[in-house]
Amino acid sequence: MKTAETAMPLAQELLPLPSGAGQGPSSWGARHAHDPTVVQDDDGTYYMFSTDAVANSKDIPAGVHIRTSTDLVQWKYQGTAFDGVPEAAATWSGAQGLWAPDVVRWPGGGWHMYYSASTFGSNTSAIGLAVAPSPNGPWEDRGLVVATRKGEHSQNAIDAAVAFDADGNPWLTYGSFFSGIYILPLDPGSGLPKVAGDLGSVIACRPRSVEGAVEGAFILRSPQDGRYILFTSYDSLFSTYNVRVAVADHITGPYRDFRGIEMTDVDAPPAAVGTKVLGSYQFDGGTAWLGPGHNSVLTQKGPDGSDEHFVVHHVRFAAEPSQHVVQVRRLFFTAAGWPVISPQPFAGLRSEAVPAPAEVAGTWQVLRFDPETTDIAPAVRMDLECVEPRSAEFRGRPAAVRLRPTGPDREPGTEIDAVVFGSWDWSRNRPALSFSGIDQRGVAWSGTREGLL
Template sequence: MKNILLTFLAFLISLTTWSQEYRTDIPVHDPVMIKEGDTYYLFCTGPGIAFWSSPDMVQWKREKAVFTDPPTWANSVAADFKNHIWAPDITYHKGEYYMYYSVSSFAKNTSAIGLVKNKTLNPDSPDYKWEDQGIVVQSVPGRDLWNAIDPNLVFDDEGTPWFSYGSFWNGMKLVRLADDLKTVQNGPDDWYTISRRARTFELDDRNPGDGAVEAPFIFKKDDWYYLFVSFDYCCRGVNSTYKMVVGRSKDVTGPYLDRDGKSMFEGGGTLVLEGNENWHGVGHNSAYTFDGTDYLIFHGYDAKDNGRSKLLIREMDWDNEGWPIVTLEK
């Protein structure tokens, strides 16, 4: 009888662990995550950059936004953005946290990516202070065939910083940064287009078009750089069609090829995850390794809650050929 009770108790614990691992009750768009000490910190689109903390990726506490007031330069780029800051990216480098963020007018490439730094992410620390560094890269209608939003920083094997970003237009860009992680290098070998999709009409630098690709994120695993992007459309509640695809390359600058050998520059991409009857439009992911486990962090639109966008965290496995495996479940 004792063994039966112990087995039943273990079963109940396993159910609790499963439900906690996939808890999705906090509202987020475009989430990124990092760990400092024993605490996980989550940043996402929202007023002043929404900010959460957690001891276990299960129970989340809402923290004060990164920006109480808009960045001083932001209104000169997009006067209508109202301190609603999009799609941050967070990196720890040489004793400081670097957070990139997007300021934009919706569906326009009236956009810029800024940088803000901090020595710690712990709001209770005396060293906690966000210091804005201004604009990293800016796109201007009538000048640029790309959109300066959705930033992501990655270092290659030599320690060189590379910066990807983009949404619609003529695809995802990758640029080399200087050691200050802010200054964009402008030589011919410093700029690349790493993913794009065909449009059904002529390119127009004032129209995003229908080549729906955005949210690049580069994740290094073993000998490969994996480029994740989101295809199709977000931000439409239960009508969202977002899905995540991936390609990989031995070189951070590409070309990134999908499982069938098609370049992402030519519209390629192997499906990682798409929505189901419970979660619509899953996408805008980030990817990390915490304590030896790989995770995919993304948002999805909850069909059972009027299409509200919520946090989704899934463990990421790999098949025998080195391609990511992620299960959405229910």
């Protein structure tokens, strides 16, 4: 890697910059990072790998951008993994930069990076493999893993991600517009396809009426019930991105959403497929966030020794959509086992410590992620009561609850299978109690409590 840089304070990263301001890598922090993945090295350092955003500028290097952090909050640009695009990938695709790297600790030792090389709107694309003894490198290219060509294949070999099944076997997911998301088994030793030339089988796709708009897949095995959770991003990365989830008993699917619809169902209404867990939104007095998507999930040991999970994704500023930034959010699981995402970007566990005990019932700023629209969801002030337990108090640890919106304008009978947890209220600049959950219709809700402090 090359050129260590100075991180921008997070508070500044969460506000739009004037046009033309702070365009050099030294000022980036978590800005200008698309399609992120984050891993933690043995010394505790976090490494973020991302698409070569703005790499078309002669002043911005290509070759997988790398940032580091000690706390998942402040990020420091470190340079690139490669000097440009590796030869085999460049020859196949004509790419000037690399997209959507996924980095995983390999069971046999060392680290594997799966990167994508393509040009926008084309499925003449390739996924390459590089290996290194640590996330810090040096990265050694091992050539192409999957390659597709316009006019020859329906698949698009981009957006690679690796998941391990219950037996520890590695699987590669990839794909996007064109014919959807595919999965194929990898050789546990080499990390290459078990069968040379295998393009895999489809696990998610969308109809032509929406241009097949699905990409950025990531699979996580549920810590609660062992099911496989498929995360995907729907619609346009420029404006309408939103994160959807589905689950399966087997890593190869079929993946079904909350309502039981398969992610390969192209006859169902396009917006009805997949359980939408994160979309564009704005809290009262806060930044309007546009098109969150292309997420990965970081899993690590928490302070009590149990696994904790973080969703890592990019998002745009609605006030200036050309600007984007990476955000890290805590990921929880409801009593029914569905993944839900914090409405507030992660600020560090100490910053998010809420004085306990704290009453759950009360007045909240609430987001409802309607799957039928890609509009910015505004936070609505509403009262929530606890159905189970009836007098719930937050006592410092995430807790499963069942919530009911109250008031004359609320849809009767709505109950939300939710998790309450400590967070940081970025609009009010203070610790807060937040919740995320899914109602009985499969609609995701999130919110932050008013008036705790």
